[in-house]
Amino acid sequence: MLSIKNLKAKIDNKEILKGINLEVKPGEVHAIMGPNGSGKSTLASVLTGREGYEVTGGEITYDGKNLLELSAEDRARAGIFLAFQYPVEIPGVSTTNFMKTAINEIRKSKGIAPMSAGEFLKRLKDKAALVELDVEMTKRYVNVGFSGGEKKRNEIFQMAMLEPRLGILDETDSGLDIDALRIVANGVNKLRNENNAFVVITHYQRLLDYIVPDFVHVLYKGKIVKSGGKELAYQLEEEGYDWIKEEQTVK
Amino acid sequence: MDLKTQIISEYNESSKALKNGFVQRTEAITDFERTGFPTKKNEDWRFTNINAIVNGNFTSKAKSVLDAKYLDSIPEYNFDANIVLIHNGNYSKEFSKIKNPDKNITIANLFDTKDEIIRQYFGKYALSSEGGFTALNTSMANAGTLVHIKKNASLEKPLIILNITDAPDCIANIRNLIVLESSAKAEVSEIYYSKGKNFSNTVTEIILNENSELHYNKIQNSGSDAYHVGTTRVMQEKHSRLFSNTITLGGSFTRNNLDSLINGEGIDCYFRGLYLVKDDQFIDNHTLADHAKPGSHSNELYRGILDESGSAVFNGKIMVRQDAQKTNAYQTNNNILLSNDCSVNSKPQLEIFADDVKCSHGATTGQIDEEEIFYLKSRGIGEQRARKMLLSAFAHSVIDEIKNEEIKALVSKTLDEKLG
Numbered sequence: 016m017l018s019i020k021n022l023k024a025k026i027d028n029k030e031i032l033k034g035i036n037l038e039v040k041p042g043e044v045h046a047i048m049g050p051n052g053s054g055k056s057t058l059a060s061v062l063t064g065r066e067g068y069e070v071t072g073g074e075i076t077y078d079g080k081n082l083l084e085l086s087a088e089d090r091a092r093a094g095i096f097l098a099f100q101y102p103v104e105i106p107g108v109s110t111t112n113f114m115k116t117a118i119n120e121i122r123k124s125k126g127i128a129p130m131s132a133g134e135f136l137k138r139l140k141d142k143a144a145l146v147e148l149d150v151e152m153t154k155r156y157v158n159v160g161f162s163g164g165e166k167k168r169n170e171i172f173q174m175a176m177l178e179p180r181l182g183i184l185d186e187t188d189s190g191l192d193i194d195a196l197r198i199v200a201n202g203v204n205k206l207r208n209e210n211n212a213f214v215v216i217t218h219y220q221r222l223l224d225y226i227v228p229d230f231v232h233v234l235y236k237g238k239i240v241k242s243g244g245k246e247l248a249y250q251l252e253e254e255g256y257d258w259i260k261e262e263q264t265v266k
Numbered sequence: 267m268d269l270k271t272q273i274i275s276e277y278n279e280s281s282k283a284l285k286n287g288f289v290q291r292t293e294a295i296t297d298f299e300r301t302g303f304p305t306k307k308n309e310d311w312r313f314t315n316i317n318a319i320v321n322g323n324f325t326s327k328a329k330s331v332l333d334a335k336y337l338d339s340i341p342e343y344n345f346d347a348n349i350v351l352i353h354n355g356n357y358s359k360e361f362s363k364i365k366n367p368d369k370n371i372t373i374a375n376l377f378d379t380k381d382e383i384i385r386q387y388f389g390k391y392a393l394s395s396e397g398g399f400t401a402l403n404t405s406m407a408n409a410g411t412l413v414h415i416k417k418n419a420s421l422e423k424p425l426i427i428l429n430i431t432d433a434p435d436c437i438a439n440i441r442n443l444i445v446l447e448s449s450a451k452a453e454v455s456e457i458y459y460s461k462g463k464n465f466s467n468t469v470t471e472i473i474l475n476e477n478s479e480l481h482y483n484k485i486q487n488s489g490s491d492a493y494h495v496g497t498t499r500v501m502q503e504k505h506s507r508l509f510s511n512t513i514t515l516g517g518s519f520t521r522n523n524l525d526s527l528i529n530g531e532g533i534d535c536y537f538r539g540l541y542l543v544k545d546d547q548f549i550d551n552h553t554l555a556d557h558a559k560p561g562s563h564s565n566e567l568y569r570g571i572l573d574e575s576g577s578a579v580f581n582g583k584i585m586v587r588q589d590a591q592k593t594n595a596y597q598t599n600n601n602i603l604l605s606n607d608c609s610v611n612s613k614p615q616l617e618i619f620a621d622d623v624k625c626s627h628g629a630t631t632g633q634i635d636e637e638e639i640f641y642l643k644s645r646g647i648g649e650q651r652a653r654k655m656l657l658s659a660f661a662h663s664v665i666d667e668i669k670n671e672e673i674k675a676l677v678s679k680t681l682d683e684k685l686g
C-alpha cells in the first residue's frame with residue numbers, strides 16, 4: 016500500500032531525512048520510535064504533503080501511484096490521514112462543520128453525492144461514542160480552548176469520521192492521561208481491519224501495549240537504523256537509545 | 267464648477283422649497299460655505315482622499331420614480347419589518363410600509379411630522395459647525411426618518427430604513443433622528459442600496475435614554491460606483507445599551523463615522539464592524555467611544571478582508587475623561603490582506619485621563635494562517651474551499667452578532683458570493 020524508497024528531504028536547505036525505506040501493507044501496524052529531532056514528524060509531513068519540504072531523492076508510492084505528485088488534499092482524499100503532533104486551532108469553524116465539509120469534499124472528489132444530514136449525524140454520534148467524546152465538543156470551534164489531551168482525542172475522532180486507509184499518528188499518546196490513552200488506543204483498534212494500515216509515531220512503549228504493532232522501527236538522524244517486532248519497543252524502553260547511537264558511530 | 271459652488275447655488279435655487287421649521291439651514295449653509303469639504307490637512311481625513319466626491323459632478327436635483335415591481339426585486343424590501351423607503355434622497359410615503367400599532371411609537375418622515383422631540387434633539391449631537399459633510403447634510407437634507415419610542419415601549423417589528431439611490435450623479439442627503447425614551451427598545455437598520463454613480467450623505471442622531479436598548483445595523487452593499495459618507499452620533503444615558511454592526515461589503519468609497527457619548531454609569535456600548543474591499547474600493551471607519559462618566563463599558567471589534575487594490579482605514583478612538591473612573595473599554599481591529607496591492611491603515615487612539623480604568627486595544631494585519639490551511643487540506647478540503655472557510659469564519663465573528671436573522675442571512679449570502 017505504501018512504499019518509501021531511499022527518501023531524502025530538506026527543509027530550509029537542511030537535510031533532515033537521509034534515505035528512508037519503509038514498506039507498509041494493508042492490515043499492518045508500524046510503530047516508529049526515535050530520539051527527539053530524528054525526523055519522525057518530518058516524515059509524517061512529507062507523507063501528507065505539507066509545504067516547505069524539498070524532496071531531494073527517493074520515491075514514495077501509495078497504491079501504485081507517485082504520492083509526491085499529489086496535493087495535500089488529494090492525498091487525504093486517497094485515504095491518508097495524519098493525527099497531528101500539534102493539532103491546529105480553527106476559530107470560527109466548528110468540528111461538526113469541519114467534518115461535514117471534509118467528508119463531502121472527499122465524496123465530491125470521487126463523484127459521490129453529499130452525505131445526507133441523517134447519515135452524517137449518525138456517523139458523528141457513533142464515532143464520538145467510539146472515542147468517548149462528548150458530542151457537545153463537536154459543536155465547539157475546532158480545538159479552540161481544548162486541553163492538550165482533548166485536542167489529541169479530537170484528532171482520533173476526526174480519523175474515525177474520515178475512515179482513512181492509512182492513518183499516521185504523530186505522538187497522539189503524548190499528553191494523554193492513562194484513561195484517555197486506553198480510550199484512544201481502543202478507538203484505533205476498533206478501526207483496524209485488513210484493508211487499512213497505521214503508522215504510529217511514539218516515544219513510549221506503553222501505547223504499544225494497547226495498539227500492538229507488527230513492526231517497530233527506530234528512526235535516528237534521518238534514517239531507519241533498526242527494525243524489529245514489538246520486542247524492540249521493550250528493549251528501547253529498558254535501555255534507551257544509547258546502544259543504537261553507539262552502533263551507528265561504530266558503523 | 268466644483269461641488270461646493272454647485273451645492274451652494276443649488277441651495278440658493280431650492281431653499282424655498284426645502285422644508286424648514288426646526289432645521290437650521292441658513293446657519294448650516296453658512297458653515298458649509300466657510301469650511302467646505304475637509305482636506306487631508308484635517309487630522310480626521312488625513313488618509314482619506316475625497317477627490318472623487320469633490321470632483322464628482324453630483325447634483326441634488328434627482329427625482330424619485332419608483333415602481334412596485336422594481337422594489338420586489340430588492341430582498342430587504344420584503345423583509346418582515348417596518349420599511350421606510352428613501353429613494354434618491356426623497357421619502358417615499360407611497361412605498362414605505364409602516365405598521366404603527368402603538369401610540370407610543372412614531373416612525374415618520376422627519377421633515378414632515380410634528381413631534382416636540384425633534385426640536386429638543388435635532389442638531390444637538392451632530393453639529394454643522396463640525397465638518398463639511400454634516401453642514402451639507404443639515405442645509406440640504408429634506409428627507410429621513412424620525413423614530414421615537416416612548417417610555418417602556420418596544421418596537422415589535424424591526425425597522426429598516428432602506429436607502430435606494432439610483433438616479434445618475436445623485437446626491438442623497440438623508441437625515442435620521444432616533445430617540446428612545448427610558449426603558450424603550452428598538453432595532454433599526456440603515457441599509458444602502460445603489461446603482462450607477464451617486465453619493466449618499468447621511469447623518470443619524472441617536473438618543474438613548476436611561477435603560478433603553480438599541481440594536482443598530484448599518485449595511486452598505488452598494489454597487490461599485492457608490493460614494494457614501496455617513497455620520498452616526500449616539501448619546502447614551504445611564505444603563506442604556508447600544509449594539510451596533512457596521513457592515514460594508516460594497517461601494518467605491520465609504521466613510522463611516524460612529525461616535526457614542528457614554529454619558530452615565532452602567533452603559534454597554536458595542537461597536538462591531540466588517541468590511542470587505544476589492545478592485546480599488548476604499549472603506550474608512552472612524553469610531554469614537556467617549557467615556558464621560560464612570561462605570562461604563564465599551565467594546566469594539568472591527569474586522570476587514572482586503573483584496574486586489576482595495577484599501578481601508580480604521581481609526582478607533584477611546585476617550586476616557588477625567589471623571590470616568592472604573593471604565594472598561596476594549597478595542598480590536600483585525601485585517602486579512604489577500605493581495606500585495608491592498609493596504610490598510612489601522613490606527614487606535616487611546617486618550618485616557620482617568621487612572622482607575624481597564625482599557626485595551628489590539629490590531630493585527632496579516633495573511634491567512636498557512637498552518638490552518640494545511641490542517642483543513644490534510645482532511646481532504648480543497649485549497650480554495652479551505653481559504654474561503656477561514657475567511658468566512660473570520661467574518662462571521664462579526665456577522666453572528668447581528669440579531670436580525672433575515673439581515674444576518676442576507677449579509678452571509680452576500681459575503682459568500684463576494685468571497686467567490
Ligand SMILES: Nc1ncnc2c1ncn2[C@@H]1O[C@H](COP(=O)(O)OP(=O)(O)OP(=O)(O)O)[C@@H](O)[C@H]1O
Pocket residue numbers: 026027029031049050051052053054055056057058100
Ligand atoms: N524549518 C526548519 N528549519 C530547520 N530545521 C528544522 C525545521 N523544521 C524542523 N527542523 C529540524 O528537523 C529536525 C527533525 O524534526 P522533527 O520534527 O521531524 O523531529 P521529531 O523526530 O518529530 O522529534 P520529536 O520527537 O521531538 O517530535 C529537528 O532537528 C528540527 O529542528
Ligand SMILES: [Mg+2]
Pocket residue numbers: 055056057100185186
Ligand atoms: Mg515530532
